[in-house]
Amino acid sequence: MTTSDSPHGEPVAIVGIAELDPAALDDIVVDVARYGIPPMQARSMNRMQLLMLEAARRCLADAGHPARPLPAERTDVVTGLCFALDRQHANALRVELPRYAREVERAAAAAGADPDSAARAGEELRGLLTRRLGGSPHDRVGEMASTIPARIAAAFKLRGRTLAVESAEATSFVALAHATVQLRAEVSDAVLVLAGQRRESAYVAAALAAKEGGAGVRPLTEGVGAVLLKRLSDAVRDQDRVYATILDCTLRHDPRPGCFRPSPSVELWQRTAAESLRAAGVAADTVQYVEGVGAAVPGGADGAAGVEYGDVVSGLGDGRAFAHAGLASVTKVALALRGCRYPGQLSDSDGELGDTSEPGTPWQTGVRDGVPRRAVVHGASLTGTFCHLVLEEHSEPGAPAEGRTGTEVRPAVRNRSRRPWAAAARAVPIAVVGLGGRFAGAPDARGFWRVVCSGRTRIGPVPDTVLDRELSHSPGALSLTHTYTDQGGHVPVPDEPPEDLAVLPQRYATLDGAQRLALTVAAELFSQQSPSQGQGQGQGQGRGGRGVVAIGGTLGPPRERRAHTDLVLGGLDDTVTGLAALDGLSALQKKRLLERLRERSGQGDGALPPALLDGCLASGVAALLANEYGLRAVPLAVEAACASSLAALDIAVGALRSGAADYAVAGGVELACNVRDMVLCSALGLLSHSRNAPFDAGADGFTPGDGCGLFLLKRYDDALRDGDTVHGLIRGIGASNDAKSLIAPDVAGQVRAMQRAFAQVDFEPCTVDYLEAHGTGTKVGDRVEIAAAGRLYAGGPRAEPLRIGSAKSFFGHTFAAAGSAGLLRTLLALRAGTLPPNTLLRTLNPALDLAAIPAEIATRPEPWTRPPGRPRRAAVSSFGTGGINYHVLVEEHREH
Template identity: 50%
Template sequence: MRNEPIAIVGMAGLYPAARGIEQFWRLLATDEPAAPPSSLDELDIDVSAFRIPPVQRGSMSRMQILMLEAAGQCLADAGYPDRPLPSERTDVIVGTCFGLDRQYANALRIDGARYARELERAAAADQDDRVRRVAGRLSGELRAGLAYRLGASRHDRVGEMASTIPARIAATFQLLGRTIALESADASSFVAMYAAITNLRAGAADAVLVVTGQRREGSLVEEALAAKGLSTGHDGSFTLSDGVGALLLKRQSTAVADGDRVYASILDCVLRHEPHRGAFRYSTTPEERFLLAQQCHLDTAVDPAAVRYVENVGPGIAAVSAADVKGFGQLLGDASAATVIFGSAIERLGHTFANAGLAGVTTAALALHHRTIPLQPVGSHSGIISSHESWPAEPESGSRYAAVCGSSLGGMLSYLLLEGRATPRAGTTVRLQSAASDEPIAIVGFGGAFAGSDDAESFWADSRSGRGGVGKVPESVLDRDLYFAPGEIRLTHCYSEIGAAIRIPDRPPAALRIPPRRYAAMDPAQRIALSVAGETLARYGRTAALRQCSGVVAIGSTLCLATERKRAGERSFHELESAAAEVEAFADLPAAARTRILERARCSYAPEGEPLVPADLDGWLASGVAGVIASEYRLSAVPMVVEAACASALAAIDLSVSALRMGRVDFALTGGIELACTPRDLVLCSALGLLSHTRITPFDTEADGFSPGDGCALFLLKRLSDARRDGDEIFGLIRGVGAANDAKSLIAPDVDGQVRAMRSAFAQVDYEPAAVDYLEAHGTGTRVGDRVEITATAGVYAAAPQRARPLVIGSVKALVGHTFAAAGGAGLLHALQAMRAGMFPHNAHLTTINPELPLRDIPAVLPRASTPWPSKPDRPRRAGVSSFGTGGINYHLLLQEDGQR
C-alpha cells in the first residue's frame, strides 16, 4: 500500500472564468487571451441548501460558502450521494492561506473600540458646547454601529475559523473522518494533497475530500506581496486571483472495486524544503528540482522520458521558471526534454495561491482524461503550443504521464506524478494495518512555554506545585476600560477578566542571528515557537544529524495570526470613519464640527501603519511559524501549520505520525501554539458564553467555562527503530492517534464522536484500554462538556477486561488555561512529564467533584494531590491524551513509556 496509486474520482472548480469542471476544461481547450483576474463575489450560492441554521449564516466567511459549494459539486461529480461514501472513513482536508473576511471584520470591530474612545475624547475636549454634550454618546453608539455594520453575532468566534470550513463540510455531507485545515503559503494545496495521500496509503482513511481555495480579502495581501516584489510588473510575476477547487481521492484498488470513474491516478506527491536563513524566498536551484523529481520517478518506477506534459505552478519569476526547466532538463537529458510540453493554468486563472497546486493537478488530470494536451492562451509567457495536440499512450505501458511541479514562497518544491489509462489498473488490495504502519513513534525531544513557565521543566515544576498561570489578565493585555463589563453577555465586551498570558520574547534565541527589523516583524507566535523549537532541539542534542535527513515541521495553529489581523485593520480605517460619520449623536452637529472631531480622532488613533517591507509578510504568515523554524535551524523539513480548532496540536502530531510510519520523512518537529489570551478572544468567546466567570476548574461542580491561555508545546519525533539505531534518548512513545468528527453540532460536544476517536487509537495498539493508567482529559471546564467527556471515556475505558486499578484522570487546563490550538500539546507534555517523573498529577483547584460524572462506571478517580505512578518491567506506564474542538473534531493519543529506558 505504500506506493499504491491514488485515484481522482471527483473534481470541482470555481473560478471567475470557469464556474464548474466542464467550463474549466472548455477554458483550457481555447487559445483566447486570458481574462484579467477577477472575483468570485458575484457567484450566487444558496446557503440554505446546506441546512445551516439561520442564526449562524451571518458569521460564515465567504470562503466557507465557496468551499461548501465546491465540495458539493465534487461529490456530485463522483456520483454521490446517489451511492454511499464510507462516511466513518472519509476525511475532509482544506487548504487556504491568509485571513478570511470574517476574521478581518471581527478584528476591526473589536479594535475599533480604541477608535471609538478617541472619538469620544476628541469631542469631550472640543470648545463647542454642542459637541461636548454629545461626547458621552459617541463611543457606545459607534461600537453598536460597528457591530451592526460588520455583522456581529454570538457565533463569530466559531464562524471565522478556517477549521470550521472542513467541519461544516463534514456536517453537511455526513463525513465522520478527520477534518483539518492546512496552510503552507502557495504550497498549501500540495501539502493538502500530500496529507491526503499519506492518510490513504496508511489505511487511516478510505476516501479524502480535498478542498483548497484563495480569495482576495482586501488590499493587505497584495500590498505585502508587492513589498516582496511579487506583483504584476515585477519581473513578470503573478497577480493574485480568486479560485476554489476540490478533489475526491481514493486508493486505486478501492476506486476500481467501487466502480468509480477515474480521471487520472496520482502515482506520488513528493515535497522538499530548501532551508535558508533570512527572508522567505523562492528556490532558484535546478539541482534541488532534479533531485526531487528523480526521487519521485525512482519510487514509482516510471521513466522520466514517459512524461509528455508538465504543468508548472510557480510565481512567473524568470529565475524560478528557468530553474524549473533546467532541473527537468537535467532529469531527462537535452534530447528528451525537447519533447516535453510545459504549461500553466496560472496563465488563464491568475495565481490562486493556496489553490494553485490543486488547479494544476485538475488541469493535468483533465488533460489525461481527455487525452489532449491543453492549450495556452495567445500572449502567454509559457511559449507553448497554441493548437490542439492529441496525446497518445506509451506503447509499452498503455499509459499517459503528466507531472505537476511547484515552487513555494517559503522555499518548498513540489512534484506530483499522474498517470492516465483507458482502464485504470486494478491495483492490489492489502491489509490496511501493516507492521510498519503500527510502529511506535519515539519522542526524542520536547519543549514548552506557558504563562509563568518559560520552558518544559518549569512547566512541570509549576504543575507539581499547583501554581499555574491562570489569573487576572494584565492591563497591558486587556484594556478593562474598553472591553471588560462583568454581568450580561454582550457582543462588544467580555464578562471575564481571567486568563493566562505568556511573556513574549524580545530577542531571538542566542544560537540564531536574526536582524532586529526582521525579528520585530515576527508575530509573537512565531517568536515563541522559535524559542520552544530551540529548547526541543537542544534537548535532542544532535541537530546537525537532522540536517542530513528529510523531515516535516507541522505545527497546530490558527491560520490567521494577530499581526495579520492588526495590519488588515489598519488598512480598513475608512470603515471606522464611515461608521463614525453615521452615528446618531453626530446628526445635529454642523458639518465643520463633525469634520474637526473626525480629524482629531484620526490623529490620536494613528491608524496609518508604516509602509510594508519584505519581512512583514514573512512575519504574519501563519505557516511562517513552521517556516521560520525550518529555515533558521536549517532543517530540510516541509513546513506547514494545521488548524483543527482546539485539537490542532494533536492533528499536527497525527499527520506527523502518519508521515513517519509511511517512511515519507525521517523526523518531525510538531506540536501546537496559540496566544489565546487577547481582547479579541475574550470578547468573542464571551459572546457565546464560553468563559468562566472565576477560573477554569474542569470536573468541578462549579465549572462554568474555560479561561483562555497562551501556550506552546513542541515535540521531536522519530520512528522507534531509527531512534534505537541512532542511540537517541527516548522520552516516551506515541503508540497510536485516533481521530473522528461528530458531523453534528459545531459547538456542542458529542459522545459518539469522542468514542470513535478513542477506538481508532486503540485499533493501532496491542493492548486494551484497561492497560492505560492515566487519562489527560481535554477538560472543557463546563458541566455539559465534562459530563460528555467522562461518559465517552466510560464507553471505551470501562470495557472488559476489568481494570486492575482505577483510571486516574487529570487536566492541565486548570494550570495553564485553555490554549486552544496548543491544548493537545499542553496535555501531551503534561502526561509525558508525569510519566517520566513517575507521578500522577493532581487536579489543581478542584474543590467538589461534579456528581453527574459517571466515574464509577470506569472506574476512575480525580486526585487532588499527586501520587506515585507505579510501573513494572512487564507493564510500562501508559496514558491517553484527549483533545476535542469546536466543529465536532475529536482526537485521542496513546502514550507509553519506553520499556528500555
C-alpha cells in the same frame, strides 16, 4: 516529504472533481437550509465556508453521490486555505471599534468639539460601523478555518478526520500528500480535498507587493475547487469513474534564514523531481506534460524534447492562486488525461465542471509503445518548499475512450500488495526525542512540571496591556462587545529572539506573537541535542534527511487581522468628518481632528517592509522554525480547532510511519488571552465566570490561556540507533468527526476516535493507567467526555483505577496548543513516574460516573507504579469545535 519511501506505492484515484467559476464566486447562491444550518449560525459564516460547501456538493455529485455509496465512516475532509477570512476580519474590526471610537472622541475634543458632541460622535461612529459589520453570538465558531471542513463533514455525514492546512503556495500539495499517505496506510478510505483562495483584504496584496519589490507583481487570484480521492483498487472495485491517478507527491524544503523567499537551488529542485519520479516508478522521458504552479522554479522546467508545458494561472487572470493553485492545476491535468487532449482553459460555465472551454490538441501516448499518458504538476513556495506531483491516466479494461490508441497501459492495481505495508506502517512506534513548552507561569518544560507538581493554578487576571477593562470588560453580561471575565493564563510575548539566532530586529518586529513564542520554545527543543548529534545553525541541529514541521495554530494570524483592521480604520477619514455630531466643527478643526487621530492610533505613512507578509502566514510559524534552525523539513500549519496540536502530531506521525519523513517537529501554539477571543467566546457563553475547574460540580466554562508546546519525533528504531533520549512513545492516534453538531460534544464521535487509536496497537484499554482529558470545565463537556471514556476504558480487568486529569486547571484552555499541553504533561509524568494532579477541584461533579470505569481524579501528585510486566501507558484526548476528536496513546520507553 514524499508520499512513499519506496517505488510503486498504490496509485490514488481521482474519482470526483469540482471547480467553481472564479469569475462568479461572489454571485454563487448557497441555500444554507439545504445543509441544515440554523439562521443564527448562517449569519456568522465566512464566505469561503459557503463556497467550499458548494464545491463539496458538486464534487461528491460528480463522483455519483449520494446515489453511489461513499465510505462515510472513514472519509476525511481536508481543506487548504491561505490568509485570514472575511468574517475573521469583520470580527477583529468590530472588537477594535470601541477603542477607535474612544480615540475619535478624544481627537474631537482636542480639535475644539464640546464634550457632548465628542461623545455623540463616538457613539454615532460605533452604531454606523456595527451595523455595517454585523455580528452574532456564533461569530467565534463561524470565523474559524477549521469550521469549514467540519461543516462539510456534518452536511454530508462524513466521520473521518477533518482539518485545515496552510503552506503558502505549497498548500494544495501538502493536502494532497497527506491524503495520499492516509489512503495508502489504510487509515482512511476516501479523502475529500478542497482548496480555496479569495482576495479577503487589500492588506495582503500590499504586503505581497512589498515582498516582491512592487514592480511586476502578480495579483492574488481567486478560486475554489475540490477533488475526491480513493485508493485505485477500491475505485476499480466500486466501478468509479477515474479521471487520473496520483502516483506520487513529493515535497522538499530549502531552509534559508531571513525573510521568506523562494529557493534558488537548482540542485534541490532537480533532486526533488528525481526522487518523485523514482517513487512513482516513472522514467523522466515518459512524461509528456508539465504544469507549473506558484513561485518560479529555479532554472525553468527543463525537460525532454516534445514535452508540453502549461500554467494554470494563465487561465485564471495571470495571478498567484496560493492555496488554490496546486489543486486547480491537478484538476486541469486530470481532466486533460481523462479527455486524452492537452489541457485547455478551465471552465465551469454550465455550473458543473466536466470539460474545458478551449480544448487543447489531441494527447497521443508516450514516446514508447505501451506507455500511458503521464504528467507532472510542480511548483515552489515563497517559504522555500519545492513540490512535485506525478499524474497518470487510468484506463478501465475493455472500456474504449475517445482519443485512445488502444496500446496497453499500466494495470489498475500494481503487483505489490498494499495491506502488509499498511499493517506494518500502523505498528511503527514513534519516539519523542525532544520536547519544549512555555505556558502561564512556566518558561520551559521543567517549569511546566514544577507548576503541575505544585498543585497551584497559574490562572489569574490578565494584564491591563492585554485587556482594557474600561472598554471591554463587563462582568456578568453576555455581549457582542465585552468579555464578562478578565481571567486567563497569560504568557508574555518574547521581546527578543533566542541568543543563538541572528534574526534582524526589523524582521523580528514584523513577526506574529505566536511566531515569536514558538521560536523561543524551539530553542529549548533543539538545545537538548547532544554534541555528537551536531549543533549550529544550518546543520539541521543534527537532524539529517527529510523532515516535516507541522504546527497547530489558527489559520489567520492575529498579525494579519490587526494589520487589516489598521488599514480599514486608516481609511475612515471621510466617515469620521462626515459624522452629524461633528457638523459644528470647521474644516480646519476637522483637519486637526484627523491629524490627532492618526497620531494617537499610530497609523504610519511609511512604505511596508518586505518581511511584513511573513507574519501574515499561519505556516510562517513552521517555516520560521525550519529556516532559522536549518531544518530540511516541509513546513505547514494545521487547524483542527482545539485539537489542532494533536492533528499536527497526526500528520507528523503519518509522515514518519510512511517513510515520507525521517524526523518531524510537531506541536501547537496560540495566544488565546486577547480581547478578540475573550469577547467572541463570552458572546457564546463559553468562558468561566471564575476559573477553569474541570470535573468540578461548579464548573461553568473554560478560561483562555496562552502557550506553545513542541515535540521532536523520530521512528523508534532510528532513535535507538542514534542514541537519542526517548521521552516516550506515540503508539497510536485515532481521529473522527461527530458529523453532527458543531458546538455540542458527542459521545459516539469521541468513542470512535478512541477505537481507531486502539486499532493501531497490541494492548487493551484496561492496560492504560492515565487519561489526560480534554477537560474544558463545562458541565456538558465533562459529562460527555467521562461517558465516552467509560464506553471504552471500562472493559476488561483493571488492576488500578484509571487516573484522569487535565492541564487546563493549571494553565487555562490554550485552544490550538491545548493538545500540546496535555501531551507535554503526560510525557513529563511518564518520565517522572508520577501521576499528575488536578487543581481548582473543590467538589467532584456527581453526574460523572467514575465508579463505572473505575476511575479517580486526584488533587495531589501520586507515585506512578510501573505495572508488572509492562510499561506505563497513558492516553491524551483533544476535542474541538466542529465535532473534531483526537485520541493519542502514549507509552513509556524502558531503558534496557
